[in-house]
Amino acid sequence: xxxxxxxxxxxxxxxxxxxxxxxxxxxxxxxxxxxxxxxGAVVLKSIFEEQINYVAGKDTSMNAEFLHFSDFxxxxxxxxxxxYIDQYLKLLEVAKKSLDIPVIAxxxxxxxxxxxxxxxxxxxxxxxxxxxxxxxxxxxxxVSGDRVDRDAIAFARAARxxxxxxxxxxxxxxxxxxxxxxxxxxxxGINALILFNHFFRPDIDINEMKPCAGQTLSSEYEFxxxxxxxxxxxxxxxxxxxxxxxxxxxxDTVIKMLLAGAKxxxxxxVLLKNGLGTIAGMLCKIERWMDEKGFKxxxxxxxxxxxxxxxADGAYWERTQYMRTLISQ
Ligand SMILES: Cc1cc2nc3c(=O)[nH]c(=O)nc-3n(C[C@H](O)[C@H](O)[C@H](O)COP(=O)(O)O)c2cc1C
Numbered sequence: 001x002x003x004x005x006x007x008x009x010x011x012x013x014x015x016x017x018x019x020x021x022x023x024x025x026x027x028x029x030x031x032x033x034x035x036x037x038x039x040g041a042v043v044l045k046s047i048f049e050e051q052i053n054y055v056a057g058k059d060t061s062m063n064a065e066f067l068h069f070s071d072f073x074x075x076x077x078x079x080x081x082x083x084y085i086d087q088y089l090k091l092l093e094v095a096k097k098s099l100d101i102p103v104i105a106x107x108x109x110x111x112x113x114x115x116x117x118x119x120x121x122x123x124x125x126x127x128x129x130x131x132x133x134x135x136x137x138x139x140x141x142x143v144s145g146d147r148v149d150r151d152a153i154a155f156a157r158a159a160r161x162x163x164x165x166x167x168x169x170x171x172x173x174x175x176x177x178x179x180x181x182x183x184x185x186x187x188x189g190i191n192a193l194i195l196f197n198h199f200f201r202p203d204i205d206i207n208e209m210k211p212c213a214g215q216t217l218s219s220e221y222e223f224x225x226x227x228x229x230x231x232x233x234x235x236x237x238x239x240x241x242x243x244x245x246x247x248x249x250x251x252d253t254v255i256k257m258l259l260a261g262a263k264x265x266x267x268x269x270v271l272l273k274n275g276l277g278t279i280a281g282m283l284c285k286i287e288r289w290m291d292e293k294g295f296k297x298x299x300x301x302x303x304x305x306x307x308x309x310x311x312a313d314g315a316y317w318e319r320t321q322y323m324r325t326l327i328s329q
Pocket of ligand 1: 020021022023045046047106108133170196197198216217218219245246247248266267268269270
C-alpha cells in the first residue's frame with residue numbers, strides 16, 4: 001500500500017489532508033469525528049482578533065457583516081475577554097488529550113499586539129503549531145502597495161518572535177509582489193503558508209438594498225490560483241512549506257497540489273457540503289492513483305511539476321494568456 005505520510009512544519013502527518021479551521025473543528029465531538037474520518041491533522045476554529053478587541057472594549061468598528069460570518073455570532077454577549085481565551089484554551093487542551101493527530105491552533109488577526117500575550121498559553125496547553133489567518137484589506141488609497149507588503153513582513157517577523165511553535169500564515173493574494181512578500185515571510189522564519197484563504201465576501205441584497213453576506217462556501221473551480229502559486233514558489237523557497245487551500249473538492253485536485261509542491265491541503269467547503277466521509281474516499285483514490293503510477297510514497301512525486309523542477313517548460317506557471325488554446329482552435 002502506498003505511503004501517504006508527509007512532514008508539515010516538522011509535524012509528522014499520516015496523510016496530507018488537514019481539516020481547515022471552521023465549524024468542523026469547533027468542538028471536541030467534531031474534532032474526534034475529523035480524526036475518525038482519517039484526517040492527517042486539524043486546525044481548530046479560529047479565535048478572532050475582533051473577539052478579543054470587542055470584549056476588551058478596544059474596537060468599535062466591528063460590524064454586522066463580520067458578525068454574520070463569524071462562528072461566534074451567538075457568543076458576543078457581555079462576556080469577558082478571558083472567558084473567550086479560557087474557553088479556547090480548554091478546547092485546545094482537551095483536543096490535545098483526546099486526539100492522536102496534530103492539533104493546530106488558529107487566530108484571525110491583522111495586528112500582532114492583540115494576541116501576543118496568548119501565544120505562550122497555546123504552547124503550554126500543547127498546541128502543535130499556530131496558524132495565523134492574516135487578512136488586512138488594503139483599502140486606504142493613500143497607503144502604497146510597497147507599504148502593505150512591508151507591513152505584512154513586519155507582522156510575520158513579530159509573529160515569529162512571539163512563540164517557539166511552528167507558525168503558518170493563511171493569506172490572500174492581494175500583494176503588489178506576492179512572490180517577494182512570500183520570500184520575506186520565509187526570511188522571517190515563517191514555517192508554512194496556506195495559499196489561499198477564501199475570505200468573507202460582502203454582497204448586496206437588492207430587495208432590502210442592504211449589504212449582506214455573499215457565497216460562503218468555495219466552488220470546485222477556485223483552486224487554480226493556489227495551484228499556480230504553489231507551483232511557482234514551492235521548489236524555489238525550500239524553507240517554507242506550502243499548503244493548498246480553497247476549492248479543493250476532489251482527490252484529483254489534492255494530487256495536483258502535491259505535484260505542484262504542496263506538503264498538504266486544507267479542506268473545508270467540500271467537507272461541509274459532502275460530509276467528512278469525503279476524506280476516506282479521497283485517500284483511497286490517491287492511493288489508487290499512486291499504485292497506477294508506481295509511486296510508493298508522496299516523496300516520489302511531490303513537487304515534480306513545480307516550476308523549478310520543470311526544465312522543459314520552466315515558465316509554464318507564469319503563463320497568463322491562452323495563446324496555444326486560441327491557435328489550436
Ligand atoms: C463556515 C466557515 C467558517 C470558517 N471559519 C474560519 C475560521 O474560523 N478561521 C479561518 O482561518 N478560516 C475559516 N474559514 C475558512 C476555511 O478554513 C477555508 O480556509 C476556506 O473555506 C477555503 O477552503 P475551502 O475551499 O475548502 O472551503 C471558514 C470557512 C467557512 C466556510
